[in-house]
Amino acid sequence: MAQQGRGRGCGCLLVVLALAAAAAFGVYFKLYRPKGPRLPSASGGELQVHVLDVGQGDAILIIAPDGKAALVDAGDAAHASVVRDALNRYGVQHLDYFVATHPHPDHIGGAADVLKTIKVLNVLDSGIPPPDFEESAATPAQNAKGKTKGQSAKPTPKPRASKAQLPTTKTYTEFRAAVQQSGAQLVHVAPGQHYDLSSNGDVRLTVLAPIPPPFTKDQMRAGGNEPNANSVVLQLDYGNFSLLLPGDAEAQTEQRLLSTNANITARILKVAHHGSKYATSDEFLRHVKPEAAIISVSEFNPYGQPAQSVLDRLKAAGIKLYRTDLQGEITLTSKGDDYEIKTMKETKGDLYTGRAGTKDDSARSGFIAYGDFGPPPRQPKKTSGQR
Numbered sequence: 001m002a003q004q005g006r007g008r009g010c011g012c013l014l015v016v017l018a019l020a021a022a023a024a025f026g027v028y029f030k031l032y033r034p035k036g037p038r039l040p041s042a043s044g045g046e047l048q049v050h051v052l053d054v055g056q057g058d059a060i061l062i063i064a065p066d067g068k069a070a071l072v073d074a075g076d077a078a079h080a081s082v083v084r085d086a087l088n089r090y091g092v093q094h095l096d097y098f099v100a101t102h103p104h105p106d107h108i109g110g111a112a113d114v115l116k117t118i119k120v121l122n123v124l125d126s127g128i129p130p131p132d133f134e135e136s137a138a139t140p141a142q143n144a145k146g147k148t149k150g151q152s153a154k155p156t157p158k159p160r161a162s163k164a165q166l167p168t169t170k171t172y173t174e175f176r177a178a179v180q181q182s183g184a185q186l187v188h189v190a191p192g193q194h195y196d197l198s199s200n201g202d203v204r205l206t207v208l209a210p211i212p213p214p215f216t217k218d219q220m221r222a223g224g225n226e227p228n229a230n231s232v233v234l235q236l237d238y239g240n241f242s243l244l245l246p247g248d249a250e251a252q253t254e255q256r257l258l259s260t261n262a263n264i265t266a267r268i269l270k271v272a273h274h275g276s277k278y279a280t281s282d283e284f285l286r287h288v289k290p291e292a293a294i295i296s297v298s299e300f301n302p303y304g305q306p307a308q309s310v311l312d313r314l315k316a317a318g319i320k321l322y323r324t325d326l327q328g329e330i331t332l333t334s335k336g337d338d339y340e341i342k343t344m345k346e347t348k349g350d351l352y353t354g355r356a357g358t359k360d361d362s363a364r365s366g367f368i369a370y371g372d373f374g375p376p377p378r379q380p381k382k383t384s385g386q387r
């Protein structure tokens with residue numbers, strides 16, 4: 001009996017050990033990205049992320065401790081000087097990566113200027129052109145690996161001079177020509193890929209989306225837009241610091257991300273699509289679990305961004321909020337453990353109060369396209385006018 005008792009006790013211990021091992025396994029997969037190797041320990045040098053104040057658009061400058069740099073989007077053409085000034089201010093001599101999350105002018109409108117201003121080694125994009133883009137109008141066909149090594153010796157493609165071109169197609173055509181002319185290597189990204197921003201791999205960009213096949217227009221709900229839904233989604237990791245960069249992803253993109261085993265938890269979230277009501281779902285926030293969120297948006301945008309519903313969700317989840325429309329440029333720094341967030345200016349406005357659109361788009365069957373309201377909104381000199 002005594003032996004039997006010991007035997008049962010031993011069995012229980014084994015069960016306990018097995019459960020502990022399973023729990024540890026689960027924690028491992030919860031805390032670390034399931035695809036690819038774990039990152040080496042952070043070097044302790046300072047990583048900087050500058051969410052630039054480019055009005056209605058995105059431009060996020062990442063400077064790794066050993067000086068490698070990436071720019072995720074470049075704002076619209078009207079704010080090219082803001083990006084140029086930031087590259088200058090932070091002493092960025094060249095960009096290891098320029099990431100075009102998607103072809104809309106508020107993300108790549110300033111890209112041609114960047115490509116002409118400084119050396120860019122690699123341009124990363126989804127490889128998904130705007131719906132009415134004609135390949136022959138921009139660059140020669142790419143090779144099977146999805147890469148093209150732009151050589152300045154090649155003839156420079158001429159952007160198609162067509163009055164019928166939509167603003168997005170025109171901007172994308174100019175962007176592709178500028179990439180070709182710059183000599184940067186164009187790479188079409190895929191989920192699971194990693195791009196190192198340090199020599200020992202402790203600062204890393206991981207591609208989470210677009211997840212094939214690309215969303216098509218008929219898959220979009222009212223107000224949805226497929227270039228947005230097909231945004232490149234990136235995760236920046238450095239030790240215990242993590243930042244999710246979803247471009248202008250839609251709720252459908254979030255659903256697709258949630259259906260994979262990709263780990264999308266991040267301590268900081270750059271809110272998708274300038275705080276649009278068509279993204280940042282409750283379910284997505286529950287999985288990302290951000291401590292802080294940043295919205296890059298103009299105070300005079302006509303699109304109703306950031307949406308009150310999104311701000312309510314962020315507030316209810318206890319997520320600290322930062323906004324470029326109220327606080328200007330927002331800078332994150334981390335030495336791989338904790339992080340600090342600084343803003344260019346203070347605001348007396350309520351960060352959790354959204355903006356109303358100039359027209360209701362809920363009855364429309366389509367997206368309010370960039371340009372539907374005429375020229376891009378101008379950034380005024382004064383900073384009041386919060387609502």
Ligand SMILES: [Zn+2]
Pocket residue numbers: 057058104106107248273274
């Ligand atoms: Zn946008």
